[in-house]
Amino acid sequence: xxxxxxxxxxxxxxxxxxxxxxxxxxxxxxxxxxxxxxxxxxxxxxxxxxxxxxxxxxxxxxxxxxxxxxxxxxxxxxxxxxxxxxxxxxxxxxxxxxxxxxxxxxxxxxxxxxxxxxxxxxxxxxxxxxxxxxxxxxxxxxxxxxxxxxxxxxxxxxxxxxxxxxxxxxxxxxxxxxxxxxxxxxxxxxxxxxxxxxxxxxxxxxxxxxxxxxxxxxxxxxxxxxxxxxxxxxxxxxxxxxxxxxxxxxxxxxxxxxxx
Amino acid sequence: xxxxxxxxxxxxxxxxxxxxxxxxxxxxxxxxxxxxxxxxxxxxxxxxxxxxxxxxxxxxxxxxxxxxxxxxxxxxxxxxxxxxxxxxxxxxxxxxxxxxxxxxxxxxxxxxxxxxxxxxxxxxxxxxxxxxxxxxxxxxxxxxxxxxxxxxxxxxxxxxxxxxxxxxxxxxxxxxxxxxxxxxxxxxxxxxxxxxxxxxxxxxxxxxxxxxxxxxxxxxxxxxxxxxxxxxxxxxxxxxxxxxxxxxxxxxxxxxxxxxxxxxxxxxxxxxxxxxxxxxxxxxxxxxxxxxxxxxxxxxxxxxxxxxxxxxxxxx
Numbered sequence: 001x002x003x004x005x006x007x008x009x010x011x012x013x014x015x016x017x018x019x020x021x022x023x024x025x026x027x028x029x030x031x032x033x034x035x036x037x038x039x040x041x042x043x044x045x046x047x048x049x050x051x052x053x054x055x056x057x058x059x060x061x062x063x064x065x066x067x068x069x070x071x072x073x074x075x076x077x078x079x080x081x082x083x084x085x086x087x088x089x090x091x092x093x094x095x096x097x098x099x100x101x102x103x104x105x106x107x108x109x110x111x112x113x114x115x116x117x118x119x120x121x122x123x124x125x126x127x128x129x130x131x132x133x134x135x136x137x138x139x140x141x142x143x144x145x146x147x148x149x150x151x152x153x154x155x156x157x158x159x160x161x162x163x164x165x166x167x168x169x170x171x172x173x174x175x176x177x178x179x180x181x182x183x184x185x186x187x188x189x190x191x192x193x194x195x196x197x198x199x200x201x202x203x204x205x206x207x208x209x210x211x212x213x214x215x216x217x218x219x220x221x222x223x224x225x226x227x228x229x230x231x232x233x234x235x236x237x238x239x240x241x242x243x244x245x246x247x248x249x250x251x252x253x254x255x256x257x258x259x260x
Numbered sequence: 261x262x263x264x265x266x267x268x269x270x271x272x273x274x275x276x277x278x279x280x281x282x283x284x285x286x287x288x289x290x291x292x293x294x295x296x297x298x299x300x301x302x303x304x305x306x307x308x309x310x311x312x313x314x315x316x317x318x319x320x321x322x323x324x325x326x327x328x329x330x331x332x333x334x335x336x337x338x339x340x341x342x343x344x345x346x347x348x349x350x351x352x353x354x355x356x357x358x359x360x361x362x363x364x365x366x367x368x369x370x371x372x373x374x375x376x377x378x379x380x381x382x383x384x385x386x387x388x389x390x391x392x393x394x395x396x397x398x399x400x401x402x403x404x405x406x407x408x409x410x411x412x413x414x415x416x417x418x419x420x421x422x423x424x425x426x427x428x429x430x431x432x433x434x435x436x437x438x439x440x441x442x443x444x445x446x447x448x449x450x451x452x453x454x455x456x457x458x459x460x461x462x463x464x465x466x467x468x469x470x471x472x473x474x475x476x477x478x479x480x481x482x483x484x485x486x487x488x489x490x491x492x493x494x495x496x497x498x499x500x501x502x503x504x505x506x507x508x509x510x511x512x513x514x515x516x517x518x519x520x521x522x523x524x525x526x527x528x529x530x531x532x533x534x535x536x537x538x539x540x541x542x543x544x545x546x547x548x549x550x551x552x553x554x555x556x557x558x559x560x561x562x563x564x565x566x567x568x569x570x571x572x573x574x575x576x
Contacts (some may be wrong), residue, residue, distance in 0.1 A: 009369065010367060013363065013366040013367055016366075017352070017355070017363055020354075020355055020359065021354050021355070024354060024355070024395075025354060092350075092352065092353070093346055093348045093349050093350035093351070094350050094351060094352045096314055096344075096346055096348075096350055097344065097346070097350035097411070097412075098367075099313070099314050100312045100313055100314055100339055100342065100344040101339055101367055101368075102336050102337075102339040102340035103367050258314075258315040258316055259314065259315065
């Protein structure tokens with residue numbers, strides 16, 4: 001079997017294993033889904049009128065503003081689960097067994113990554129469904145824009161997942177993994193997800209504007225709602241590819257080191 | 261000369277200043293059971309981890325070949341030849357026993373029907389059919405260990421590493437495990453076994469190496485090693501001083517303890533040894549109140565093997 005075929009076959013075996021875990025123990029995934037859904041309801045129904053007024057509209061305008069950021073935050077929340085389950089997995093003897101088998105080395109991690117991206121997509125669909133149920137509507141988006149939006153979400157999930165896998169690998173236990181991955185769900189609070197960057201203090205604006213979430217949020221907004229995308233499109237792609245590559249090399253080099 | 265399944269020269273490994281393996285030579289012929297015997301912390305697990313490609317050997321190590329392949333140059337070829345059951349259970353607790361077996365079959369690239377057949381056969385052989393649909397995390401220690409070995413056997417490895425396979429098992433499970441290990445070798449498989457129990461090495465191994473403090477302290481068959489051990493003796497205890505004196509007279513090579521009216525006679529504890537002692541007592545018309553056989557244990561082995569280096573410690 002060629003290296004590539006071996007890699008594909010072993011990765012799909014590992015993916016099946018991870019999906020089996022996720023299906024049999026869905027509580028972690030569902031718990032992590034609660035955060036974005038609660039924030040969605042909180043910001044729409046409790047703060048929505050005031051924040052909407054700040055944007056020059058009302059609650060329904062605020063729903064439109066909020067949802068793209070929350071969809072990306074959902075990914076941040078889902079990958080915390082990835083960091084935790086990778087860290088848990090590494091403490092299991094079965095990983096040592098995998099390391100002594102003639103399988104493709106990276107397949108253990110690739111299985112986690114693909115499984116986690118699929119979970120992210122499912123979570124995004126669920127949160128998106130809640131958003132539609134409370135009144136979110138995409139305006140003027142063509143099929144191509146929808147596909148691009150979907151592609152961006154997948155790429156973003158891939159990037160954050162590789163980073164989360166690295167975090168899970170360097171964490172000694174599940175608690176540490178959860179703490180280490182916390183920035184991935186806190187970063188959206190410091191982005192344009194909830195309020196526009198213009199509304200933030202001047203010294204903070206560059207940080208908020210150029211962190212990974214804001215360009216992705218602005219791009220998603222543009223694709224779904226027709227707002228200006230500008231340089232945010234390529235900025236988002238560069239961030240995603242950069243983080244994915246960084247996370248990939250970090251994770252694989254950590255995994256290939258001798259286990260303790 | 262028979263082919264060597266495992267050949268290691270000058271195996272070394274240290275973590276920082278701590279030397280775990282300090283130049284260990286190993287030669288295990290194909291189709292035999294080799295036991296690495298030693299106390300906790302002797303370096304047994306480190307040796308297994310290196311030989312099974314889990315961790316890299318120390319930079320100063322000599323050539324290491326497993327299954328005819330160079331360990332550092334071609335670890336994947338080594339991995340294809342071996343199966344490993346580590347000290348801590350290497351089963352996926354979140355999925356069922358059967359799913360664990362099918363996972364192994366998939367990773368060995370067996371076809372679906374082949375994999376299902378191999379899984380079913382091994383589950384049957386290791387008495388896990390009833391538990392096959394339950395999550396492995398719910399298994400008892402003995403069942404987990406059996407599942408662990410069953411998973412190791414998927415793909416028919418030619419060399420099997422077992423790191424303390426019976427530690428923590430109850431006596432019945434331990435004997436089952438011994439039976440399993442004996443069956444493995446009858447199929448021509450090579451077994452590399454670590455244990456802290458002399459009895460276990462004695463039961464199973466063709467050759468035993470005693471690892472102490474990162475070095476091989478002695479190597480040989482169980483018989484050869486036992487000859488190194490002076491610890492075996494028969495102890496006779498008396499309540500009647502007259503009988504005690506009679507026994508002292510008839511067993512002149514014994515060590516006396518006049519206070520407790522007991523005698524120690526050096527002995528390997530074999531049937532013939534015992535019979536000879538009893539016959540001598542009978543012919544002198546002496547009856548002991550208590551007879552105990554003390555067989556050499558790991559403590560004795562270590563005492564014997566380390567005393568040559570440190571003569572001071574031989575004085576008890």
